[in-house]
Amino acid sequence: MPLPLYLLAMAVFAMGTSEFMLAGLLPDIAADLGVTVGTAGTLTSAFALGMVIGAPLMAALARNWPRRSSLLGFVLAFATAHVVGALTTSFPVLFATRVVAALANAGFLAVALTAAAALVPSTYKGRALAVLLSGTTVATVVGVPGGSVLGTLLGWRSAFWAVAVLCLPATVGILKGIPAGRVHTEATGQPRLRAEFAQLTRPPLMLVLVLGALVNAATFGGFTFLAPVVTGTAGLGAWWIPVALVLFGTGSFAGVTVAGRLSDQRPGQVVAVCGPLLLIGWPTLAALAHEPIVLLPLVFALGALSFALGSTLITRVLYEAADAPTMAGSYATTALNIGAVVGPLLAATTLSTGAGRVGPLWASGLLIAITLLIALPLRPVLTPDRNTEVLP
Template sequence: MPLLIYVLALAIFAQGASEFMLAGLLLPISEEFGVSPGSAAAATSAFAIGMVIGAPAMALLGSRWHPRCTLIAFLLVFVLAHIVGALAASFAMLLVTRVMAAIAYAGFLAVSLSTVRTLVPPQATTRAVATLLAGTTLATIVGVPAGTALADALGWRATFWGVVLLCGPALVALLLDRSPLRAGGVARIELRAELSALARRRVLGAIGVAVVINAGTFGVFTFLGLIGESAGIAAALVPLLLAAFGVGAFLGVAATGRWAATRERVWIVGGSLALLLAWTALWMLVESAAAVFALSLVCGALSFAVGSAVIGRIVREAAGAPVLGGASATVALNLGAFVGPLLAGAAHGSVGSAGVLAVAAVLTIVGLGASVWALPSTRDGGGRMRV
């Protein structure tokens, strides 16, 4: 695997940590700016919306430059947004910096996913994508607890400066490494051809699967602390519960990178079925603290194993859309992360923890059906099975 893949993963980790860390900063931010915690949570929603909108827009804008220049520019904008955020004098200014950072992150992730195809052979695409997404899963493990600990010690603004420092090594590495320039030059986008490539059944279906699987995943993750507390887990142990889910997520992505490439469709369909069983088991045992702990790790592993494999599928199937292919994968990830908590929140308000898991199970059923429909096995000219 090229060293640049790991450099990009490091940058994605830094940016992903920023996306997740605000979950532990709502109270201090709301107290400093005199807004309610619910209003402070708008900063998280703003980030998700910025990611959804920014991915295609920034991918199109970035197509005018060399990939390396584009990645450096997006990372610099992301760093600048955090410097301004750390110095923000009002909540409105902080909100603007969150949208700005999200758009830059969306562009960086979209270009990274598109660039992957030029850095590795086709058979290694799934592994390379899984390596990039490992940065995101590591952010879920350490982003919230590390950000919370830093905020407790030095104030919430220190977490923004921490993200700036974390981006430093990746920025230096990108400035020194010219691999993207060797891999390709400036992309000449043919919008009609790219949209046509994205409109294919295999691509649209994979995008749909990614949205619903990630919606179920992030819906549960958002409410996992409340689920744990309602099961009798002490508040002091909730960070460990979230970490268990994050560890499972990392293991799932690592397993996908190692074993999914040669059996991708089986991995996605079989993994979706296993995930459905895991969500259902957690639903049935939601009042048992031990079961919630154990199944959180299992669900984290299965959900991210399936999710990362589907993203890899999108990137490969969208080869005919070299600019918007990576953007579509980014949109799928973040649209799920935006919609899932909304659905889970409505369910939690109506029936409590069980409702959150019921929503995840239903979304997984939809994803399972869509994966069977959209990712059919076919035989190539040599009679070999393609997955």
């Protein structure tokens, strides 16, 4: 894989760290800026909403720009938002920087997904996306706990400065490794925006987008409420929470890495294997969460299976949206973030039921069941063209 791809992954790592690190910084932010913790929590909602809206909006605005200019503009805007956030003493200004950062993140990821696929031969899209998305999985392993520790030691502003600094290697990779020209030559032409949006009417593309949103909803529904399961249901100490989160993140990294070698040629098999295992895994975790010796290995396994399945579906989006070269990445980004927003909201409704703390885990299992009910009868759609070159 080319070096610029790994530097793009560094930017994705910084952005993933920023997206998730607020969970450990909200009390300090609230105290410093004179707001309630609940008010500070709206920073997370602002970022999520900005990601959902920003992906298609930013991709549409940047579609006529060269990819290098787009990526560079987005990463610099993201870094600048964090510098302003680190300096401000006003909560409304900090809120605004989170919206700007989310828009830049969404735009960067939408363009980076297609740029990453363009850096490698057409039959290596899955492997390229595995490298790019490893930035997010590494963020859950290292970046999020690291940001929390940094905030505890040096204050929450230091975490914002660290994210800004992490963007610097990506700017080098963009300048050195991404071609300065436009996406298409004049000879081939670029599809009209209306034609690219028309691709959304294609059933195979809509199928993989819906499946991707459902899988991500299941993943983040269970992941978001993992902490109370660890300390409450399993009865472990608070310091076991980061251990569980690291296990989930390590599993997700493993899942993306393995799926990267399978998603180009064998996506149907990945769905057929990971889907049923997740259908068994989430309810098993809910039923046996009171046993730490079962809880922790299952957390790792569910992280691996969830991200293997999710990254495979992202790869299929890019294949199915090949005739929407400037918007395909935004479609995938929007679908995944819809899942990331809706999943925790649905999971939260189960906390007040008889299921209690493990309700979100049952909800994740239900979402996977819905995914399989849709996917398995239509599995041929997830099978790549038989004429596609088979990798060695």
